[in-house]
Amino acid sequence: MLTSELSYLNGLINDLYDFEEELKRLSLKVYPSPVLKQFITKELIPIVLNIRDIFIKDKAKLDEDPHYNISAKTKAAEIIWSSGYLQHFAWAISESNIKSYPLEIMSFFKDLIHELDTSNFEILAVPSHEINFSFSEVWLPLKDYLEKNIGLKSNNETLLIKLTFPHTHRHNLFLSCIYAHEIGHYFDRRNDFWGDIFTKVIKDRFILKKFKPILRTSSDVDNDAIRIVILQKVLGSWIREAIADCFAVCLLGPAYVYSTMEFNIFSSGRQQFHNNLLMNIYSLTHPPNHLRNNFQVKLLKELGLFRVLNNRLKNEITEYNDQINKSASYYRDSETRLDLDDTLYLVENKEFYDVIEELWKSTLTPIKSRVKSFLKNNVMTPKQVEEALRLAEERIKLAVPPNEYEGKAASVPAILNAGWFARLQYRADMEKVLNNIKGEKADYNFLENLNSLIRYALYASQVHKRWQE
Amino acid sequence: MGILTSDKIKEYFLKSSDDKLIVTPILDPDTQLGLTTIDLRLGPKFKVDLRTREPVIDLNDERPIETFFDHTYRNFGERFLLYPNQLVLASTFEYVKLPKDLFGLLITRSSWNRLGINLTSIVQPGYAGVLTLELMNKSSNPIALYVGLRLVQLCLFTVEGTNSDQYITQSISKYVAHSEPKTSNISEDKDIEILNNKFRNTIRH
Numbered sequence: 001m002l003t004s005e006l007s008y009l010n011g012l013i014n015d016l017y018d019f020e021e022e023l024k025r026l027s028l029k030v031y032p033s034p035v036l037k038q039f040i041t042k043e044l045i046p047i048v049l050n051i052r053d054i055f056i057k058d059k060a061k062l063d064e065d066p067h068y069n070i071s072a073k074t075k076a077a078e079i080i081w082s083s084g085y086l087q088h089f090a091w092a093i094s095e096s097n098i099k100s101y102p103l104e105i106m107s108f109f110k111d112l113i114h115e116l117d118t119s120n121f122e123i124l125a126v127p128s129h130e131i132n133f134s135f136s137e138v139w140l141p142l143k144d145y146l147e148k149n150i151g152l153k154s155n156n157e158t159l160l161i162k163l164t165f166p167h168t169h170r171h172n173l174f175l176s177c178i179y180a181h182e183i184g185h186y187f188d189r190r191n192d193f194w195g196d197i198f199t200k201v202i203k204d205r206f207i208l209k210k211f212k213p214i215l216r217t218s219s220d221v222d223n224d225a226i227r228i229v230i231l232q233k234v235l236g237s238w239i240r241e242a243i244a245d246c247f248a249v250c251l252l253g254p255a256y257v258y259s260t261m262e263f264n265i266f267s268s269g270r271q272q273f274h275n276n277l278l279m280n281i282y283s284l285t286h287p288p289n290h291l292r293n294n295f296q297v298k299l300l301k302e303l304g305l306f307r308v309l310n311n312r313l314k315n316e317i318t319e320y321n322d323q324i325n326k327s328a329s330y331y332r333d334s335e336t337r338l339d340l341d342d343t344l345y346l347v348e349n350k351e352f353y354d355v356i357e358e359l360w361k362s363t364l365t366p367i368k369s370r371v372k373s374f375l376k377n378n379v380m381t382p383k384q385v386e387e388a389l390r391l392a393e394e395r396i397k398l399a400v401p402p403n404e405y406e407g408k409a410a411s412v413p414a415i416l417n418a419g420w421f422a423r424l425q426y427r428a429d430m431e432k433v434l435n436n437i438k439g440e441k442a443d444y445n446f447l448e449n450l451n452s453l454i455r456y457a458l459y460a461s462q463v464h465k466r467w468q469e
Numbered sequence: 470m471g472i473l474t475s476d477k478i479k480e481y482f483l484k485s486s487d488d489k490l491i492v493t494p495i496l497d498p499d500t501q502l503g504l505t506t507i508d509l510r511l512g513p514k515f516k517v518d519l520r521t522r523e524p525v526i527d528l529n530d531e532r533p534i535e536t537f538f539d540h541t542y543r544n545f546g547e548r549f550l551l552y553p554n555q556l557v558l559a560s561t562f563e564y565v566k567l568p569k570d571l572f573g574l575l576i577t578r579s580s581w582n583r584l585g586i587n588l589t590s591i592v593q594p595g596y597a598g599v600l601t602l603e604l605m606n607k608s609s610n611p612i613a614l615y616v617g618l619r620l621v622q623l624c625l626f627t628v629e630g631t632n633s634d635q636y637i638t639q640s641i642s643k644y645v646a647h648s649e650p651k652t653s654n655i656s657e658d659k660d661i662e663i664l665n666n667k668f669r670n671t672i673r674h
Contacts, residue, residue, distance in 0.1 A: 103542070398486060399597045401564050401648065404493050433597075456564060456599070456648030459513070463545050463562070463617070464494040 005070055009059045012081060016052040019087070020045060026094055035122045035158065036093055043156050044089065050152050051077045076149035085142055092138070092162055096124040102165055104458035105176045108412040109183050111462070112251075112378065113161075117190060121159040127167035131266045134164040135182035136189070161186070173419055173454045174447070177252050177259035184247025185240065187374065194239045197366050201359055202235070210355050233336075233346065237285045238360045239367070242295060246371040249296050253305040253380040254313065255416040257296050258424075261320050264289060268324075278327040282353045284336070287360060290324040295364060297321055302368070304382040310389070316424055380413045388417035396422035396453055399433045403457035409464035410457065419454040423447070472505050473571070473625040481568065481625075490625070491566040491597075506622040508578065510562040512599060513616045514649045515549060516540045518556040528661045534652050543616045551586065551612045557604040558650040562617065566597040567625075574624045575600055581620060584612055588621070594628055598647040 027040040058074045080086065106123060113121060124138075139160035146152040163182075169175050188194055248256040268289060272278045280288035287295075297317060300306045306314065332348040346352065372379055391402035391410055395418075402418040403410055410418075422430070427446055431437045436445045473481070479502075481490035492509075495501050501508040516538040523530070526537055538558065543549045551557055567573055573592030581587070585608030592600060602621060606612050614620070 398566075400491055400566055401493070403564070409494070452648045460494055460562070460564070464496060466545075467496045 006059065006062045006066075009055050009062065009074075012078065013052055013055050013059065016048055016055070016081070019090070020048050020052075023048065023090060026090060033122060036096070036124075039122070039156070039158070039160070040090075040093065043154060044086065047086065047146065047152065050150070051081060054150060073150050080142075080145065080150075089138065089142070092124045092126050095126045102170045102176060102179075104455045105173060105179060105416075106163070107462050108458065109179060112183065113186075116187065116374070116378070118159060120157055121161055124160060124162045126162060126164050127170065128164045129167060131166045131169070131263075132164060133166070133178045133182050134162070135179065135186045136162055137186065138162045171451055171455060172447075173416065173451050173458075174262055174423065175259055177248065177256045177416060178263055180248035180251045180256055181244045181260075183251075184244035184371075187247060188240060188243045191374070193243055193367075193370050193374075194236060197243075197363050197370065198236055198239055200366065201363055234284050234356055235359055238287045238356065239363050241286050241292065242360065242364060242367050243371060245292055245296055246299060246367050247375070249299045250303070250371055250375050250379045252413050252416055253303070253385060254300060254309060254317070255413070255420050257293075257300060257317055258420045260293070260296065261317075278324065279330040280324060280327050281330045282332075282348065284348070287357075288329065290321075290327065291357065291360070293321055293324055299368060303380065305380060305385050308382045308385045308389075312425055313421060384411055384414045385417060387411065387414040388421055391415065391418035392421035392426065396450070397426040397429045397433075399430065399449070399453070401453040401457035401460065403460040403464065409461040409468060412458060412461065415454060415457045415461060418457075419450055423450055471627055473627065474505055475502050478502065478507065478625060481571065484568070488568045488570075489566075490568055490571060492563050492623075494563065501619065503622070506624050508619040509565075509575075509600065509621050509623055510617050511549075511602070511614055511620045512560040512562040512649070513543055513545060513547075514540065514560060515543070516558040516650050516652060528656050528658070529665070534654075534656060538652055545617045547616055549614045549616065551604055551606045551614055553585075553606050553609055553611065555606060558652060559602045559604055560599040560647075560650040561602065561621065562599070564597075564599050564648065565592065565623070567592060567594055569594045570628050572626045572628050574626070575602075575621050576624070577621050578619060584608060586612060586620075592623070598651075599649065601647075601650045 023040050023045050027037050027045075054071075054074050054077045058068075058071055061068045062070075102125065106125070110123065137159050139156070139158070143154050143156070146154070163179075165179075166175075245260075252259075268278055280290045282288050286292075297306070300317075306317070309317075329350075331350050331353060334348055336346045336348060387405050387410065388402075391405060391414060395402045395404075402415050405411075405414065423446075427437070430446065430449065431442075434445075434449055437449070438445075478490065481488075482492075484490070492507055495507070496510070517540075519537055519539050521537060523532060526534060549557075549559075565573070572594055573596070575588070575590040575592055577587045577589075585606050586604060587607070588603050588605070590600070590603070600621075600623075604614075
C-alpha cells in the first residue's frame with residue numbers, strides 16, 4: 001500500500017464514517033440536556049457529513065486524474081479534522097454529565113451570564129484530573145472557521161461554554177470561587193475589555209521607547225513590532241489576569257481572596273515544599289502572586305469590603321499579604337524568541353519586568369472602572385459582607401445552612417463568604433455541634449460538613465429567590 | 470408527649486439558638502403549615518437502587534452500601550419517574566433541625582398514599598439535615614413525581630424527660646447535617662460485631 005493523497009483522503013473518509021456513528025450514539029445518551037442532543041444532531045453531524053462530502057468529491061477527481069491538485073476547501077476541511085477540534089467537541093460532550101457537575105455554584109454563574117451576556121448558552125462541564133479551572137466559549141471559533149474556509153453556515157447562535165474543573169475538588173466550594181475569575185476571562189473575551197485598555201496604554205510612544213533597549217534585536221525594530229510583541233506575549237496576558245481578578249473580587253469579595261490563597265497552596269505551596277522557598281515568579285502569562293494579591297486587597301478595601309470584616313478575618317488576609325510580599329522575586333533570565341524571522345528576542349529579566357510592572361499598574365484603575373460599570377449592581381456590597389458575618393455566626397456555627405437571611409433568600413456572595421468566615425472562625429464551635437470532627441479525619445470532615453451546608457444553601461437560596469420573584 | 474399545633478410550631482420557630490426549631494426554606498408558609506403538620510417538598514437528588522453482580526446486601530461484606538445505588542438529579546419542577554417496586558432514596562427540599570425537646574414523625578401526605586407511595590420515618594430530637602425519604606411505589610403503574618411537590622408531612626411531638634445530649638452530639642448519630650439523601654449506615658451498627666464475636670464465629674454444634 002502506497003502513501004498518497006488518494007490513500008490519505010480514503011483514510012479520512014473512513015474516519016469520518018466512524019465519527020458519524022460515534023456522534024449518533026452520543027446523541028442517544030446525551031443527558032440531561034436536550035440542547036446538547038440537538039446540537040449533535042443538527043450541527044455536529046451535518047458538519048461531519050459536509051466535510052466528508054468535500055473529501056469524497058476531491059477523491060473522485062483524484063481517481064479520474066492522478067495529477068489533480070487538491071482544492072483549498074479540502075485542505076481547510078482537513079485542517080479542521082486533523083486539529084482534533086471536532087473530536088474534542090464530542091469528547092467534551094461525552095464527558096459532560098450531571099454527576100460530575102459543580103452544580104450549585106454554576107447555577108449562580110449561569111444566572112449571571114443570563115443577566116449580563118446572553119440567554120442562549122449551554123455549559124459543558126468537563127472534569128480534569130489537574131487542579132485547573134477554565135471557562136471558555138468553544139462553538140463560535142469553529143463556526144467562524146467553517147464559514148470562512150469551507151463556506152459552511154450555521155444558524156445556531158447558542159453559545160457552548162466549556163467549563164474545566166478539577167474533578168476531585170468538584171464539591172469544594174472553598175476553591176470554587178476561582179470560577180469567578182474564569183467567568184471574568186469569559187466576559188473579557190466576549191467584550192474585548194483588555195484590548196481597549198491595552199490600546200489606551202500602549203498608544204503612548206514614550207512608553208514604547210522604554211522597551212527598545214530591553215529587547216535584543218538583530219535589526220532595527222519599529223514601534224509596531226514592539227506593540228505586537230508586548231501585546232501578544234506579556235502585557236496583554238497580565239491585563240487579562242487583572243481583569244479576571246477584578247471581576248472575581250467585585251463578585252465575591254473576601255471569599256475570592258481567601259480562595260486564591262487556598263489555590264496558591266497547590267502552586268506556591270508546592271514550590272515551598274520542594275525548595276523551601278516561597279517565590280514570586282515573574283512570567284510571560286501571569287503577574288506574580290504578590291502583585292495580584294496586592295491588587296485584590298486594595299480593591300477589596302476600595303469597595304469597602306475589608307473594613308467590615310472583624311480582626312480575625314482581616315488578619316488572615318494581611319498575614320498572607322505580608323508573607324508573599326516578603327518572598328523572593330524570581331526572574332527566569334532566559335531569552336525567548338518573539339518572532340518567526342529570528343530577529344527579536346526578549347530577555348525575561350528584572351529590567352524588562354520592571355517596565356511591564358509599571359505599565360500594568362497604570363492599567364488597574366481603568367480596569368476597575370470598566371469592570372464595575374459592566375457588573376452594575378452585581379458588585380458585592382459591605383452590606384452583603386455583614387449579611388455573611390451573621391449567616392456564619394447565626395446559622396453555620398449551629399450546623400444550619402446559610403440559605404436564608406431575615407426571611408428572604410440569602411445572596412450567593414453572602415453564602416460563599418459565610419462559608420469562609422465559619423471555616424476561619426467557628427471550627428471549635430462546630431466541633432461541639434457535629435460529632436464527626438475528630439480523629440485523623442477531623443479536618444477533612446469539618447470541611448466536608450461545611451461544604452455540605454454551603455452547597456445546600458446555594459441551591460435552596462436560588463430556588464427560594466425564584467419562588468419569591 | 471403531645472402533638473404540636475401550628476401555633477406551637479410557630480413559637481418554636483421564634484426561639485433562640487439551641488431551642489429553636491428550624492425548617493428552611495419554607496417557600497409557601499400558608500400552604501405548608503397545617504393545623505398540626507408541616508408539609509415538606511421533594512428535593513432534587515435521588516439515589517436509585519441497582520441490580521448488581523453481587524446479589525446480596527450483607528453487613529458482613531465489605532462492599533459499601535452506597536455502591537448498590539446510582540445517583541441522579543432533577544431540576545426544581547422537573548419530573549422523576551418512580552417505577553413499581555423500585556426503591557429510591559430521595560430527600561426533603563427543606564433542611565430540618567429539631568431542638569432537643571421535639572421528636573418528629575414523617576409520613577407521606579395522604580394523597581400520595583392513595584397512589585401507592587407511603588413511607589413513615591422518625592426524626593430524633595436534635596437531628597439536623599434534610600430528611601431522607603425511602604420512596605417505594607406499591608402500585609402497578611409508574612408514578613411521575615416532580616421536584617418541589619409537597620410529598621410528606623412532618624408531625625412534631627414534645628418529648629418528656631428530655632435527654633441532656635442532643636441526637637446530633639451523640640456518638641451513635643450517623644445521619645448528621647446531610648444535605649442530600651443518605652444511604653443506610655446500617656453497617657456501622659455495633660450489633661453485627663457483637664453477633665459475630667459472641668455468636669456467629671463461635672457457633673456451638
